[in-house]
Amino acid sequence: MYRSVIVTSEKKDTSKSMREASSASPPGSSATLSSEGGSIPTPQSPPRCICLNCHKQFRGVDTELQRVKEDTEQVEEDGHARNLMNLINNAEIPMEAPVCRDCADAMQNCMKREMEMLEDDCIKYGNLIGDLKSRHTNVNVAEYRAKIEKLKRDEYELSNELRALILEEEKVDRELAAERRALEQTTVQEEELWKKLRDYHSYMIKNDQDVREINMEIRYIESQLRMLSRTSVLSLAFPIEVSLSSPSSLPMASINGFRLGRLPDVQIDWPEINAAWGQALLLLDILMARAHCAVAGVEFITLHSSSSIRMDRGNGTAKEYPLYASGSWKPFGNKNMDGGACLFMEALALLCNTISEQVKKDGGTAIMWPHRMKGDKLIENDMEYTVKMQFNAEERWTRAMRAMLLNLKWAAAMINLEKA
Numbered sequence: 001m002y003r004s005v006i007v008t009s010e011k012k013d014t015s016k017s018m019r020e021a022s023s024a025s026p027p028g029s030s031a032t033l034s035s036e037g038g039s040i041p042t043p044q045s046p047p048r049c050i051c052l053n054c055h056k057q058f059r060g061v062d063t064e065l066q067r068v069k070e071d072t073e074q075v076e077e078d079g080h081a082r083n084l085m086n087l088i089n090n091a092e093i094p095m096e097a098p099v100c101r102d103c104a105d106a107m108q109n110c111m112k113r114e115m116e117m118l119e120d121d122c123i124k125y126g127n128l129i130g131d132l133k134s135r136h137t138n139v140n141v142a143e144y145r146a147k148i149e150k151l152k153r154d155e156y157e158l159s160n161e162l163r164a165l166i167l168e169e170e171k172v173d174r175e176l177a178a179e180r181r182a183l184e185q186t187t188v189q190e191e192e193l194w195k196k197l198r199d200y201h202s203y204m205i206k207n208d209q210d211v212r213e214i215n216m217e218i219r220y221i222e223s224q225l226r227m228l229s230r231t232s233v234l235s236l237a238f239p240i241e242v243s244l245s246s247p248s249s250l251p252m253a254s255i256n257g258f259r260l261g262r263l264p265d266v267q268i269d270w271p272e273i274n275a276a277w278g279q280a281l282l283l284l285d286i287l288m289a290r291a292h293c294a295v296a297g298v299e300f301i302t303l304h305s306s307s308s309i310r311m312d313r314g315n316g317t318a319k320e321y322p323l324y325a326s327g328s329w330k331p332f333g334n335k336n337m338d339g340g341a342c343l344f345m346e347a348l349a350l351l352c353n354t355i356s357e358q359v360k361k362d363g364g365t366a367i368m369w370p371h372r373m374k375g376d377k378l379i380e381n382d383m384e385y386t387v388k389m390q391f392n393a394e395e396r397w398t399r400a401m402r403a404m405l406l407n408l409k410w411a412a413a414m415i416n417l418e419k420a
Contacts, residue, residue: 053103232416238283240409242402250395253402255279260405261398262329271305274324277337278307281323283408284347290415293354295347309343333389333397341387342376348407349373355414369410371403378403 050057099107242253252261258276262268285300297312301320308322321343325334356367372379377386378400385400386392 051100051103053099053107056100232413234283234286234412234416235409238279238412240405242406250398251402252398253405255283255405260401262394263398264394270324270326274305274307277323277340278302278304280405280408281307281309281344283412284344284351287408287411287415288347288351291351291354291358293350295343295350298343298347300347309340309347311343332392332394335388335390338388338390341389345373345376345378345387345404348404348411351411352407355411359414367410367414370406373407378407 238255239257240253240255242251244251249263249266252259252263252266254260255276256279258272258279259268260273260276260280262273281300282302285302288294297314299310299312301308301310306322306324308320308324310318310320312318321340323337323340323344325337327334352367352369352373359365359367374384376388377384379385380399380403385396385403387397387400387404389397
């Protein structure tokens with residue numbers, strides 16, 4: 001505020017000196033000195049001026065008005081705005097900022113109010129400074145200045161550290177963005193791998209089920225194979241069984257359901273006996289072929305109920321021994337079938353001996369046959385029973401047939417065992 005007053009007084013002194021210089025100019029000169037020391041033309045008549053604030057016209061009283069007017073018009077032509085307060089503050093003489101009395105009074109009142117406000121502020125600031133001085137009379141200014149310097153240094157260091165941290169944060173953000181992109185790619189790959197895993201898992205489960213089913217089939221097939229390997233095909237084709245025809249009679253053997261025997265209380269006709277002999281001869285022929293043994297000059301003719309054994313006599317002739325009969329049972333049986341039964345026993349004995357020798361050759365133990373054979377006789381419990389029907393009892397012949405069929409069954413089982 002005081003500086004503005006000094007500047008204004010300086011401007012007034014400068015304007016006063018300039019007016020004195022202007023009045024001291026000789027009469028008749030065509031120019032006067034300006035505030036910058038230049039010359040301007042002297043107007044012939046007082047110009048009319050306009051208030052720069054309210055734009056009202058009024059007459060000027062000094063030759064400087066013309067120059068101010070020209071400067072104003074030049075500024076307006078250049079397109080610059082002119083502030084009234086700046087014009088007044090920058091004017092060196094009052095006529096450089098022409099305003100009317102009303103505008104000047106209004107400006108003066110406004111400046112007076114601002115001056116009062118500034119004076120109030122100065123008073124308050126003065127009171128505040130006095131209060132602070134009274135409160136902090138013992139303050140060590142040097143110490144506080146040292147603290148301020150230290151705080152400035154700390155601030156500078158912290159600012160540098162902050163800038164370093166900001167750079168590091170930017171670097172970490174870039175790394176984090178790269179890691180996020182890598183994570184997204186890894187997530188996509190993980191989803192694809194999980195899909196493949198699910199597919200492979202389902203495929204593995206299906207394969208496991210297939211393997212289980214195949215293993216079950218293998219076990220079933222193995223069990224069937226073991227059962228079949230233990231099963232004798234000949235035993236299935238030619239089952240030989242011993243059963244009681246009646247509770248009071250002796251056990252009687254049968255082959256393929258045909259009974260081979262006759263008892264007083266169990267009357268069996270020739271057709272069944274002939275069929276049983278035919279089945280027994282067919283089984284014996286198969287067993288001897290498998291055992292690779294044969295009776296010299298003997299040929300088996302298997303014709304079911306009309307089977308027979310043909311024997312070569314050596315002179316180009318052959319004799320046929322039937323294993324079938326018909327007619328009366330008085331005395332017991334028919335002697336025509338006895339020759340064929342004796343040749344059957346001879347071939348069966350050869351088969352059993354061949355099997356026993358083969359087992360011994362392979363390192364096995366000796367075979368204990370159910371019944372020993374001696375010519376046309378079979379021994380059971382030290383009792384000899386012949387296979388001939390002539391002059392024989394029904395019970396004894398039936399026992400001989402049962403012993404013969406049991407030996408034939410054992411021979412079939414032993415050959416199946418050797419083949420396995």
